[in-house]
Each structure stands twice: as structure tokens, then as C-alpha cells.
Amino acid sequence: MSSRLAISADDVRSAAKMIAGIAVRTPLLEYATLNEQAGRRVLVKFEGAQHTGSFKFRGAYNRLARIQGAVRAAGVVAWSSGNHAQGVAAAAKLLSMPATIVMPSDAPAIKKLNTMALGAEIVFYDRRTESREELAAALAARQGAILVPPFNDPLIIAGQGTVGLEILEQASAANADLGQVLVCCGGGGLTAGVATAIKAIHPSVDVYSVEPAAFDDTARSLMSGQRETVSKDAASICDALLSPSPGDMTFPINRALLSGGLAVTDEQVKAAMRFAFEKLKLVIEPGGAVALAAVLHGLAPPTRLATAVVVSGGNVDPEFYASIITAR
Amino acid sequence: MSSRLAISADDVRSAAKMIAGIAVRTPLLEYATLNEQAGRRVLVKFEGAQHTGSFKFRGAYNRLARIQGAVRAAGVVAWSSGNHAQGVAAAAKLLSMPATIVMPSDAPAIKKLNTMALGAEIVFYDRRTESREELAAALAARQGAILVPPFNDPLIIAGQGTVGLEILEQASAANADLGQVLVCCGGGGLTAGVATAIKAIHPSVDVYSVEPAAFDDTARSLMSGQRETVSKDAASICDALLSPSPGDMTFPINRALLSGGLAVTDEQVKAAMRFAFEKLKLVIEPGGAVALAAVLHGLAPPTRLATAVVVSGGNVDPEFYASIITAR
Numbered sequence: 001m002s003s004r005l006a007i008s009a010d011d012v013r014s015a016a017k018m019i020a021g022i023a024v025r026t027p028l029l030e031y032a033t034l035n036e037q038a039g040r041r042v043l044v045k046f047e048g049a050q051h052t053g054s055f056k057f058r059g060a061y062n063r064l065a066r067i068q069g070a071v072r073a074a075g076v077v078a079w080s081s082g083n084h085a086q087g088v089a090a091a092a093k094l095l096s097m098p099a100t101i102v103m104p105s106d107a108p109a110i111k112k113l114n115t116m117a118l119g120a121e122i123v124f125y126d127r128r129t130e131s132r133e134e135l136a137a138a139l140a141a142r143q144g145a146i147l148v149p150p151f152n153d154p155l156i157i158a159g160q161g162t163v164g165l166e167i168l169e170q171a172s173a174a175n176a177d178l179g180q181v182l183v184c185c186g187g188g189g190l191t192a193g194v195a196t197a198i199k200a201i202h203p204s205v206d207v208y209s210v211e212p213a214a215f216d217d218t219a220r221s222l223m224s225g226q227r228e229t230v231s232k233d234a235a236s237i238c239d240a241l242l243s244p245s246p247g248d249m250t251f252p253i254n255r256a257l258l259s260g261g262l263a264v265t266d267e268q269v270k271a272a273m274r275f276a277f278e279k280l281k282l283v284i285e286p287g288g289a290v291a292l293a294a295v296l297h298g299l300a301p302p303t304r305l306a307t308a309v310v311v312s313g314g315n316v317d318p319e320f321y322a323s324i325i326t327a328r
Numbered sequence: 329m330s331s332r333l334a335i336s337a338d339d340v341r342s343a344a345k346m347i348a349g350i351a352v353r354t355p356l357l358e359y360a361t362l363n364e365q366a367g368r369r370v371l372v373k374f375e376g377a378q379h380t381g382s383f384k385f386r387g388a389y390n391r392l393a394r395i396q397g398a399v400r401a402a403g404v405v406a407w408s409s410g411n412h413a414q415g416v417a418a419a420a421k422l423l424s425m426p427a428t429i430v431m432p433s434d435a436p437a438i439k440k441l442n443t444m445a446l447g448a449e450i451v452f453y454d455r456r457t458e459s460r461e462e463l464a465a466a467l468a469a470r471q472g473a474i475l476v477p478p479f480n481d482p483l484i485i486a487g488q489g490t491v492g493l494e495i496l497e498q499a500s501a502a503n504a505d506l507g508q509v510l511v512c513c514g515g516g517g518l519t520a521g522v523a524t525a526i527k528a529i530h531p532s533v534d535v536y537s538v539e540p541a542a543f544d545d546t547a548r549s550l551m552s553g554q555r556e557t558v559s560k561d562a563a564s565i566c567d568a569l570l571s572p573s574p575g576d577m578t579f580p581i582n583r584a585l586l587s588g589g590l591a592v593t594d595e596q597v598k599a600a601m602r603f604a605f606e607k608l609k610l611v612i613e614p615g616g617a618v619a620l621a622a623v624l625h626g627l628a629p630p631t632r633l634a635t636a637v638v639v640s641g642g643n644v645d646p647e648f649y650a651s652i653i654t655a656r
Contacts (some may be wrong), residue, residue, distance in 0.1 A: 024358070024359075027355040027357065029355065029377055030352070031352075031377065032379055033379075046609075048608075048609030049357055049359065049608070049609065051360055051361075053607070053609055110606065274646075277611055277646065277649075278438065278646075279381070280376075280377070281374075281376030281377065281381055281610060281611040281612075281642030282376075282609060282610065282611065283605055283609040283610065283611060284609075314609030318602075318605065318606075318653040318654045319654055321605075321650075321653065322649075322650030322651075322653060322654050323650075325646040325649065325650060326646045326647055326650050
């Protein structure tokens with residue numbers, strides 16, 4: 001059965017070698033105040049310290065660094081709500097490859113500006129009326145460039161999975177007996193990669209996806225056994241997680257490996273962002289705070305062992321962040 | 329000559345043993361964006377991840393844990409602008425000792441609330457008209473309690489010095505060849521402790537204090553060779569660093585060991601806080617950002633080696649933080 005999955009733990013190990021010394025080995029942090037609040041030992045994998053402020057650089061670099069020969073000069077095309085955009089742009093810059101990114105016109109300004117600052121060309125689209133996949137595919141075909149999808153790609157999934165390898169190594173170094181891992185989930189690439197690494201090395205650890213309540217397609221798909229979609233008019237402040245359905249590569253992995261899918265409300269996300277500001281001193285973007293929100297609000301299944309939460313990124317506009325931390 | 333200094337590197341090593349497994353071994357972080365901006369390799373010692381959100385727990389625990397016997401029940405009295413208050417309160421709580429803290433009435437609300445939440449009794453005073461030292465001494469005498477000063481105490485200085493030990497170990501683990509260390513400086517306890525550890529183990533590393541321009545008493549004292557004071561009406565947003573003159577225990581250490589004193593304006597501090605929000609994803613309070621500000625604004629002496637900057641804390645009121653990150 002596992003032979004039908006898009007990647008194996010060896011692919012994650014290969015990705016770890018590819019990004020070694022290039023991506024940041026982000027810290028796994030522990031706070032007494034968080035443990036007390038959550039009623040369990042919590043380890044925070046802080047991907048805000050990754051290049052471009054989110055985990056996305058890992059998969060992007062693992063994908064782009066393997067493009068060899070003549071096709072390299074034609075560069076890459078990607079679509080992204082903002083974090084994959086920056087990850088691809090940063091990897092392309094390091095590898096001296098041109099990059100074109102298709103982004104929604106309503107992406108956070110900080111994500112647009114950072115992507116431009118990294119030298120990528122940006123093409124905007126309307127999330128409600130246009131198909132980013134078709135737009136990106138057309139651009140790639142015209143330029144002879146390689147299409148780098150945000151999650152539905154074996155090298156991308158394997159690259160994101162390096163987060164899981166590091167969690168295992170760092171939890172062990174911290175003498176933490178790991179019981180479960182909570183992963184922010186949009187299209188499911190990070191979740192699938194992390195689950196692949198964790199379950200291959202430490203099968204007794206439970207891995208859960210965490211989604212915004214309005215975008216709980218993975219949670220519902222895990223229950224029904226098939227890929228479900230969200231309603232057309234779904235909305236959430238978690239701009240990084242607005243994926244309408246699980247990927248056809250990521251879902252089989254997540255169905256095989258996850259113990260379940262959790263969901264949090266936007267209000268719970270905001271409370272987690274405030275908690276991180278006040279107590280953890282970490283800037284977390286809405287989509288990066290869903291796993292923390294789950295453990296803070298008692299939504300994670302009980303365990304006497306340690307729970308690792310992935311904080312996937314910190315790219316949030318200052319005005320929006322200010323409104324969240326000052327809300328009473 | 330060094331025999332006349334209040335502490336030695338052995339005192340810092342002893343403090344490291346005392347706080348091992350109790351204080352947080354905070355991460356030493358590196359960011360490509362910061363290296364690029366600063367034009368050098370920069371390592372960020374992030375004490376926002378320490379218990380109570382600043383380095384102060386280190387010295388407080390090292391001091392309080394050594395109080396034995398009957399006097400322990402009478403507890404401790406401390407004065408503080410807020411971070412030492414929380415550090416002492418947290419250490420006292422862990423050690424089941426009563427704590428009374430003398431705080432300025434205009435301390436940030438987050439520092440007052442956190443200190444109260446840790447179970448300490450707070451006595452407020454007016455920074456402009458009352459002497460906190462006299463107030464605290466009178467309280468301690470009345471209660472038979474031990475006075476725990478914020479910096480002018482060998483065990484406090486040694487405890488804060490553990491930051492320096494960790495920087496050396498973590499820089500070495502990161503294969504960084506350390507050339508200089510920049511330390512936020514109020515009364516000089518953290519600076520003196522860090523300098524003691526660094527210069528004993530790695531004498532070629534230059535250690536600099538960094539102060540708010542209006543509270544540059546240590547910088548001027550280093551130049552004149554005697555303890556200088558700031559003007560009575562000096563003001564700065566760096567509430568943690570509003571010390572009017574160097575301590576009589578900390579200054580001899582800093583005079584013997586520092587390579588110089590730097591100073592930054594409040595505007596440079598705000599820019600560093602914004603940079604940390606946007607690029608580092610770290611919440612830094614004004615006083616915690618002065619060393620980062622110095623390296624970001626080209627105020628640190630040139631070096632081809634790595635520069636470590638201590639980010640000493642992250643306790644800042646949300647409304648004030650919001651105003652800083654949204655300023656244009």
C-alpha cells in the first residue's frame with residue numbers, strides 16, 4: 001500500500017541532504033507558560049525563522065536545485081498565496097534562475113513586496129474568477145519553464161517533510177518523549193511530508209492536520225475517505241491555508257498516515273496569535289497559528305507525552321497584526 | 329587587578345550549574361536577511377524565549393536559590409522597572425518564597441500584570457520623586473527579607489553572565505568565528521556578566537555595551553574612567569534601560585573588560601523593532617532591541633568575524649508595539 005504513495009521517508013532524507021547548510025535548521029522551542037496553559041508539554045517548531053519567514057523555502061529549494069541542464073535557464077513558474085511565492089523566489093535567486101509567480105491580487109502586501117524584492121516577476125489573478133493552475137500552466141508552456149506547484153509535487157512534499165525530521169531529532173535532544181505532532185494544513189504538502197518522516201521513524205507518534213474551520217476539507221476527507229471540497233464562499237483570516245481541497249498526491253499520504261484532522265475558528269487563531277505575542281514573543285501569521293490554537297484551546301486529543309506544534313510562518317501585514325494584538 | 333572585580337568566570341559557571349534545566353537555554357538564531365542588512369554575520373541571542381520574556385530570570389534564580397534556612401521564609405524584596413520584577417517573582421514562585429517588588433507606577437502594564445500574576449506583591453513608587461532603593465531597603469528591613477537588587481549583586485551578575493557562556497557554546501556549534509558581542513546595557517549587570525564569561529574563555533572577542541542615547545552613562549563612564557550620570561530629565565522609550573548611572577559593582581568589571589560603549593536613538597530602536605517584526609518574526613521590547621539597532625544601523629565597529637547581539641527581552645504593551653510596527 002505505501003508503495004503507491006508519492007514519497008517515502010528516503011525522499012525526505014534526500015531532501016534534508018539537499019537543503020543542509022542552505023535552509024535554516026529552525027529551533028524547537030519550549031515555554032513553561034505554554035505548557036501550563038495547554039496542560040501538556042508543548043514543543044514549538046518555529047518556521048518563522050526560516051528563510052522568507054515560512055517553511056516553504058524547504059520544498060522550493062529541494063525542487064529547484066534538482067533542475068539541471070538547459071531547462072534551468074528557462075526558470076520556473078509557481079502559483080501561491082504568498083509563502084510558496086517567496087520560497088520559490090528565494091530558491092530561484094540562490095540558484096540564479098528566473099522565477100514567475102502567479103499570486104492572488106488580495107494576498108497580504110508583505111508577501112507581495114517580499115516576493116518582488118527577491119527578484120521574481122509577479123502575475124496577479126482574481127481568486128474568485130480565475131484559475132491559478134491554468135494561468136500558471138499557460139505561462140510555463142509559453143516560457144518553456146518548469147511548473148512548481150505549492151504542494152502536489154513529490155520533491156515539494158519531501159522538502160517540507162524535513163520539518164518532521166528536525167522535530168524528531170530536536171525533541172530527542174530535548175529529552176522529550178513525543179506523543180503527537182500537529183501540522184498546519186492547506187493543500188497538505190507540509191502535513192504529508194512531516195507525517196511521512198515521523199511515521200517511518202517513530203510510528204507510535206500521532207500526526208494530526210489542523211485547518212481553519214471554514215477550510216476543513218482535509219479533516220472531512222479523512223473521515224469520508226475521499227477528497228472533499230469547501231464551499232465556494234468559504235472565508236478565513238488564514239490566507240496561507242485557503243486551499244479548496246486536498247491534493248491528489250498529498251491526500252493518499254495523509255489518509256494513510258494521519259490519526260485525524262482538527263479544525264480551529266478564526267477567533268481561536270487570533271487568540272493564539274495574541275498568546276504568541278504576549279508569552280512566546282513570536283510573530284505568527286494566521287495560517288501559521290492553527291496548530292498552536294488547537295493545543296491552546298484543548299482541541300488536540302489527550303496525551304501524557306509531548307506535543308509538537310508546527311508554527312509554519314510569520315508573514316503578516318503590520319496593520320492586521322496590530323488589530324489582532326490590541327483587540328480586547 | 330581582576331581580583332578586585334565582583335565576580336569571576338567561575339561564578340558564571342557556578343550560576344550555569346544552578347540554573348541548568350530550570351532556566352531556558354535560549355536559541356542563538358541566524359537570518360540571511362539580517363546578515364545582508366548588517367553586512368556581516370549576525371547571531372541573535374533571543375532572551376524573549378526565557379521564562380518571563382527576558383534574561384532577568386537567570387540572575388534572579390541564581391540569587392534566590394542560594395537563600396537557605398530560616399531567612400528563606402521571610403522572602404525577598406526587589407525593585408525593578410519590570411523585567412527584574414518578573415524574574416524575581418518567577419524564581420520566588422518556583423522556590424516557594426514570598427516576594428515584594430517595588431515598581432515605578434509608569435512601568436508597562438504587561439510587566440505589572442505579569443508580575444502580579446506570578447504571585448508577587450507590588451509596591452508602586454514615583455520614578456521622579458521617590459528613591460526605589462530606599463523604599464525597597466525599608467521594606468526589606470521591616471519584613472526581615474533579603475534585598476535582591478537588579479544588577480549590583482555578584483550572584484545576579486553571574487546569573488546574567490550565563491547568556492555569555494551559552495553564546496560561546498552555541499556560536500561554536502554553529503561554526504561561527506565570533507569577533508564581537510553587543511549587549512543591551514542599563515545598570516550593566518547583563519553586560520558585566522556576559523563580558524566576564526566571554527573575556528575569560530575567548531579574550532580576543534570584543535564586548536560592547538549598547539545604551540539609549542539619552543541614557544549613555546556607561547559609554548561616557550568608559551571614556552572618562554569614572555561613573556557618570558545622566559541628566560535628570562532624560563527620556564527614552566527603552567523602559568528597561570533607564571538606569572541613571574553604572575553600578576559600583578558592574579562598572580569596574582565593564583571598565584576592565586569592555587572594548588567600548590555604543591548608543592542608539594529611540595528612532596533607531598523603533599526601526600530595529602520593525603525589522604524584527606518583519607524579517608525575524610521576533611517580538612522585541614525597546615530596551616531589548618538596542619544591540620540589534622546598533623548592528624542594523626552600522627554603529628558596531630567593523631569586523632570580518634561574526635557579531636552576536638543579545639536581544640534581552642520582549643515585554644512590550646500591545647498598543648505601543650502596534651504603533652511602532654505600523655509607523656511609516
